[in-house]
Amino acid sequence: GKSMRIAVLTSEANFNEATEGGADIVGSQELIDDISQGTINFDLLIATPDMMPKLAKLGRVLGPKGLMPSPKSGTVSTTLTETLSDFKKGKFEYKADKSGVVHVSFGKANFSKDQLVENLTSLYQSIEQNRPSGVKGK
Numbered sequence: 001g002k003s004m005r006i007a008v009l010t011s012e013a014n015f016n017e018a019t020e021g022g023a024d025i026v027g028s029q030e031l032i033d034d035i036s037q038g039t040i041n042f043d044l045l046i047a048t049p050d051m052m053p054k055l056a057k058l059g060r061v062l063g064p065k066g067l068m069p070s071p072k073s074g075t076v077s078t079t080l081t082e083t084l085s086d087f088k089k090g091k092f093e094y095k096a097d098k099s100g101v102v103h104v105s106f107g108k109a110n111f112s113k114d115q116l117v118e119n120l121t122s123l124y125q126s127i128e129q130n131r132p133s134g135v136k137g138k
Contacts, residue, residue: 017081
């Protein structure tokens with residue numbers, strides 16, 4: 001697949017850690033200004049908790065695109081190196097829609113049969129493990 005471009009929004013003290021961790025874009029206030037002007041050159045935004053108050057006003061821009069960092073999805077983090085390597089390895093989130101259906105692509109047409117089976121199996125295991133207890137079906 002194509003590589004994800006990851007942006008990290010953090011204070012300048014953490015710029016080195018983020019860059020070494022493999023972030024494609026690292027910034028603080030300038031990055032916020034870019035985003036508010038509609039310049040979004042990334043597929044994933046990770047933020048440190050101290051930046052979240054500044055991000056609040058960007059909810060209108062980031063929310064609809066699904067790019068707003070949130071602690072629930074693991075994109076608000078104090079351990080940048082760890083978080084970045086998780087996402088670089090291909091961590092992603094999925095959620096069920098209103099009727100309980102999970103929409104996820106687990107491969108590309110050019111994957112081998114074995115790769116697709118492996119991806120589907122690990123996706124299924126992940127859903128089984130993380131399924132809330134109150135949900136019907138299996």
